[in-house]
Amino acid sequence: MEDDDIAFLKRSSSPEAAAREARHLGDLQGPGIVALQGVGADGLELEKAACSLADVLHERGPLPDSEVRAVGAAAAAALARVHDAGLVHGDVKPANLLLSPNGELWLADFDAAGPADGKPLERHSPGRLPPQAPARHGTDMAALALTLVELSTGTLLDPATSWRTADLRRLGCSPALSAEISFMLGRDGSTLDAGGAAGMFERDRGVLPAPATEAGRVDSTPTVEFMPVRPARSDPPGRSEAGAAEQLPRWWQRLAASWRPRASAATPENVRR
Secondary structure (H helix, E strand, O other): OOHHHEEEEEEOOOHHHHHHHHHHHHHHOOOOEOOEEEEOOOEEEEEOOOEEHHHHHHHHOOOOHHHHHHHHHHHHHHHHHHHHOOEEOOOOOHHHEEEOOOOOEEEOOOOOOEEOOOOEOOOOOOOOOOOOOEOOHHHHHHHHHHHHHHHHHOOEEOOOOOOOHHHHHHHOOOHHHHHHHHHHOOHHHOOOOHHHHHHHHHOOOOOOOOOOOOOOOOOOOOOOOEEEOOOOOOOOOOOOHHHHHHOOOHHHHHHHHHOOOEOOOEOOOOEEO
């Protein structure tokens, strides 16, 4: 295998976990799923990606509706393939949605994936799903809905709180997007599977966001490290890696400075910022 063909090494917690994830990726190989290039002693070698959507959000801030809808359509289509195979992904979030060099979106990180048996998920990112979240397809759909809110507003919602259309509008989602995301969350008396969500977002969708110029693999709640196989160039002298990692992006500082709680829909207890 040529060096340029390998972009990332995903470290696994154990050989058993690596073998399980490799099996899932092998069964699901195809459009919308990151491709497995090989299994090494340190983990899984994955196909080259430009960046994750967590990188894009960190660099650029909230995305326009057209791009959010394109992400929703592509991610839901990928989840439909996962669900058709009888699996639950278990950790849908911006850091696990990768942008490819040729403008595709790939679902990655199947470390938490397993059968849709309704049992509590063994692991998932803190703050992304409620405690003891069941291994059901609806759990993935709720996580995707909250991911789209995060991409649209920059706000990570509390997954255990009920969010309705009006609440999402107050956070900054457009009326149309608020209604669609609320529909996915099963609020307002409705539910939607992955195939239905993909079709819904296909209407009036735009193109996927352009990759971030600097892919730092940013994620405030990581379960997976996507690490360059080749060591990255060191930072310029005097720059602190810890300080750079802790510094919030400017758009987030502006949002935090201007944000004020409104009624009971968005309070410090149910919005994670």
